[in-house]
Amino acid sequence: MPEILIRHLHKIYIGVLLLCSLSVYTIGIGHPNALFWDENYHIASAQKYIDGVMYMEPHPPLGKLLIAGSEAALKLNSDKDKSQFNRTDYITDTHMPEGGIQYTGFRLPSALLMGLSVLFFYGTVRRITANKHLAFAFSFFLIFDNALVIHARAAMLEGIQLFFVLAAIYQMTRAITDKYQYQAEIRLKHYVYLGLWIGLAVSVKINGAVLLLLFVMLYGADQWESLRNRQWWPLLRRLTTSAPCGVMPLVAIVLSIFYLHVGLGGEIAAHKTYKAGSQYQQSLAENGSWSLSTFLAAMPDNGRYMSEYADGVPRLDICKEGENGSYALGWPLGTKTINYRWSKQTTDGTTYVRYHNILANPVIWFSVVAGLILSAGLIISRYIYQNPVKDTALFYWIVAFNTLYLGYMVAILQIDRVMYLYHYLVPLTFGIINLALVFQYVFLEQLARGSRHTYTNLACYVLLAFGVFALFSPFTYSWELTETQFAARNWFGFWKLELVR
Known part of the structure; x- marks a missing residue:
């Protein structure tokens, strides 16, 4: 490889990832030119901010504020009368102005932020593994997952939240790796920055509270020597300063977002x-x-x-016809898909259907499960059987991301209300990072010596994930499928894909 490419390879990787990610997530976000799933709620909420109408909602306000800000800035529907949106919390086609609306402005924040979030993912894996090639390869798993793509290309909240989630993870990772790789001290400002990012994630959806575990991890790395030596006074003294520095910015962000929410709602609608x-x-x-x-x-x-x-909110009822909810224990395998919307036409006796389904990329989702199983075996072998580890720092990072994953899933299992497959997207992201770390742990020696065979296999692995993404992309981008083409993609019964005849 030419020396100039080697010198700038990091920048080239970033450029390629950004190009691919923004292309996959943002191009053509105006399609389908129709509402689907929670867009019916979130677009109605965003319009209330634009028109100054007070409302309340089950989720924190930040996601809808960004959706409203994008729509107001782009003004793609400024000539449309959308006053009907202010009279309901759930808009339908009957509330639409004549000629309909354009959806690009409403969908842009989620798509754009999700597209940019690959930078935080790449940075996190690169800092932990000190291997930019590995970080580059596994970043494509964030780009080529069908479920992440379809949900982020919508006026919904997960794409927005994952940007802040990955930013918070990168913030913690950077502070810790700087300490152990460059002997840089973890300062109180690092707790402040982390609190700001977590506050933004929580201000989109409450489930972002799982990131509070990052404070524990940062504090543990900060005070590792005192913890090992059981020096309780230094631990307590540091806690009395680090905890406020982390929590106060978090609270300030959440309250500031709610202040905007209240301030923009200057008018109470007579009907509600x-x-x-x-x-x-x-x-x-x-x-x-x-x-x-x-x-x-x-x-x-x-x-x-x-x-x-x-x-x-009702509980899950799998006996109910048309139930879209699913058990959390089935999510890692992609159970159950949701057909957000569909349309069909018949030409020369052949029916073509445009599906818009949230659907897992099985290469990525099943690999995440395999990574978690391998991680569990590694952790058990270390703490139960006292087996040595190949790389202590890498081992603790694997423990950290398994903790995030399990912390989220355990919390979700305590919730009685019906939940859906897209609630798994946050722990899926934790799992993809963990998968990259497990891959490095398993092939530590080969990667260290630059084994061409290992890197070739890794490239094939990424190409396989892309190939499967492309195969299922008609569900993601709402492209036409015949019944035969649908059947060729209906791989697993537990996905519960439903054929439209």
């Missing part, structure tokens, strides 16, 4: 008050939406609405 209390309504009328008194009155009402909404 969202059970806003009399104190909130009175303060809004007398002091305006941006006053501190209005904010203080609004916060308890918003919290109560979120709690009551969650309590009102």
